[in-house]
Amino acid sequence: MKKYNKFQGKPPNKIFKNEHKHLPLIIIGGGAAGLFAGCMAGESKLPALILERKHKPARKLLMCGNGRCNITKDIPASQMLEDMGEPSASFLNHALTTFPPSAIQRWFKQHRLNLKMMPDRRIFPRSEKAPDVLHTLTDTLRDTAISLCLNTTVEAIEKTNHPVQGFRVTTQTFSVFTQNILIATGGVSYPKTGSVGDGQKLAKTLGHSLRPYRPGLIGFVIDHPWIQSRKGHTLEGVTMRVICNNTVAYEGRGQLDCENWGIGGAAAYNASLWIARHQPKTFDLEWNVHGENIRVTRPGTRPLKEAIVTVGGIPLTEINPRTMESTKCPGLYFAGEIMDVDGPTGGYNLSAAFASAKCAVDAISRGSIKGKLFRL
Numbered sequence: 001m002k003k004y005n006k007f008q009g010k011p012p013n014k015i016f017k018n019e020h021k022h023l024p025l026i027i028i029g030g031g032a033a034g035l036f037a038g039c040m041a042g043e044s045k046l047p048a049l050i051l052e053r054k055h056k057p058a059r060k061l062l063m064c065g066n067g068r069c070n071i072t073k074d075i076p077a078s079q080m081l082e083d084m085g086e087p088s089a090s091f092l093n094h095a096l097t098t099f100p101p102s103a104i105q106r107w108f109k110q111h112r113l114n115l116k117m118m119p120d121r122r123i124f125p126r127s128e129k130a131p132d133v134l135h136t137l138t139d140t141l142r143d144t145a146i147s148l149c150l151n152t153t154v155e156a157i158e159k160t161n162h163p164v165q166g167f168r169v170t171t172q173t174f175s176v177f178t179q180n181i182l183i184a185t186g187g188v189s190y191p192k193t194g195s196v197g198d199g200q201k202l203a204k205t206l207g208h209s210l211r212p213y214r215p216g217l218i219g220f221v222i223d224h225p226w227i228q229s230r231k232g233h234t235l236e237g238v239t240m241r242v243i244c245n246n247t248v249a250y251e252g253r254g255q256l257d258c259e260n261w262g263i264g265g266a267a268a269y270n271a272s273l274w275i276a277r278h279q280p281k282t283f284d285l286e287w288n289v290h291g292e293n294i295r296v297t298r299p300g301t302r303p304l305k306e307a308i309v310t311v312g313g314i315p316l317t318e319i320n321p322r323t324m325e326s327t328k329c330p331g332l333y334f335a336g337e338i339m340d341v342d343g344p345t346g347g348y349n350l351s352a353a354f355a356s357a358k359c360a361v362d363a364i365s366r367g368s369i370k371g372k373l374f375r376l
């Protein structure tokens with residue numbers, strides 16, 4: 001049985017007192033990726049501080065899977081990568097093969113979260129309650145002495161050379177020095193959850209560029225009598241196709257929700273992700289239910305703020321896929337949706353957040369041991 005050292009937590013005061021000491025790691029963003037990175041740091045005995053702009057952490061995680069939180073999918077990493085497609089597949093190859101869906105499940109089980117698998121292999125907490133996933137993360141932070149500072153918006157990051165190389169991180173109320181920074185501020189959808197694109201702006205000040213944002217995993221706005229007559233209905237096993245120049249460019253199967261504005265559900269969402277990635281000039285969207293075929297030309301989507309995932313963000317060419325370290329600014333790391341990574345519905349995006357967070361913290365820990373960083 002694991003022994004918890006409950007009273008190791010150091011008050012942030014201790015961190016701020018001595019300006020000449022650099023904290024090994026500051027994590028910006030207390031969402032899925034940031035909290036998981038904090039857990040990995042705590043378990044590697046790497047002192048770290050998480051700064052989160054909202055008064056509660058991981059608000060988007062709590063929305064996941066309609067509040068049930070689909071944390072991963074019980075498939076091999078190779079299958080997960082293939083389903084995600086390029087460019088995410090090549091970029092996440094190292095992170096996800098090192099920390100595959102089986103390891104994600106093992107980690108949560110070892111931290112006393114019971115899991116359940118759906119017939120399609122999606123993994124949820126057995127309680128089907130997203131707060132149980134969050135508590136597993138925050139309990140681990142407490143037990144490994146990682147502080148989480150809420151209501152704290154990071155406003156600026158500057159490189160410093162004095163007294164040693166690192167960064168000065170400025171929030172609305174204080175500044176703190178650190179040797180490494182992990183930005184895990186998410187995409188730009190559902191801004192009320194705190195994901196407003198701050199991290200991308202901070203990264204720009206450190207030399208990064210930005211791939212334009214597009215809504216991924218989003219519904220299509222379609223005014224069609226077939227949808228109107230089925231408003232409020234969910235149809236299973238629908239085949240969805242994107243047709244470009246009379247050729248089927250994408251085909252997927254899943255659930256279809258008929259809404260008063262058009263269609264949603266996994267079948268529509270996954271097609272929208274393909275469109276956001278490939279940006280065909282013109283296309284038809286076609287779906288087939290029980291032998292009935294419905295085809296519409298170039299439907300629009302719901303707005304970016306309603307997307308399940310943001311396509312775009314920090315270009316993957318500016319990040320080392322083996323360490324998640326910036327190629328523009330040594331000591332700066334990324335994890336989660338702030339990067340231009342995305343996957344279909346079904347636990348892929350949280351898996352990417354967890355695996356990239358672990359990859360980054362592993363690399364920082366290896367560097368810290370080499371560089372003999374101070375311990376608090």
Ligand SMILES: Cc1cc2nc3c(=O)[nH]c(=O)nc-3n(C[C@H](O)[C@H](O)[C@H](O)COP(=O)(O)OP(=O)(O)OC[C@H]3O[C@@H](n4cnc5c(N)ncnc54)[C@H](O)[C@@H]3O)c2cc1C
Pocket residue numbers: 028029030031032033034051052053054057058059060061063064065066069070071072152153154155184185186187189190193194195196197198199307308309335336337338346347348349350351353
């Ligand atoms: C409705 C919905 C359902 C979803 N369901 C699933 C699902 O079931 N399974 C799945 O795999 N994926 C799902 N996703 C996608 C998944 O939630 C995201 O991909 C994942 O949460 C991304 O994690 P992240 O840590 O990168 O970003 P986020 O979870 O967005 O966290 C970023 C954090 O950074 C903080 N932050 C931002 N700026 C600052 C700043 N300046 N200073 C300090 N902190 C800052 C934010 O407040 C936020 O807490 C869903 C998404 C939505 C919207």
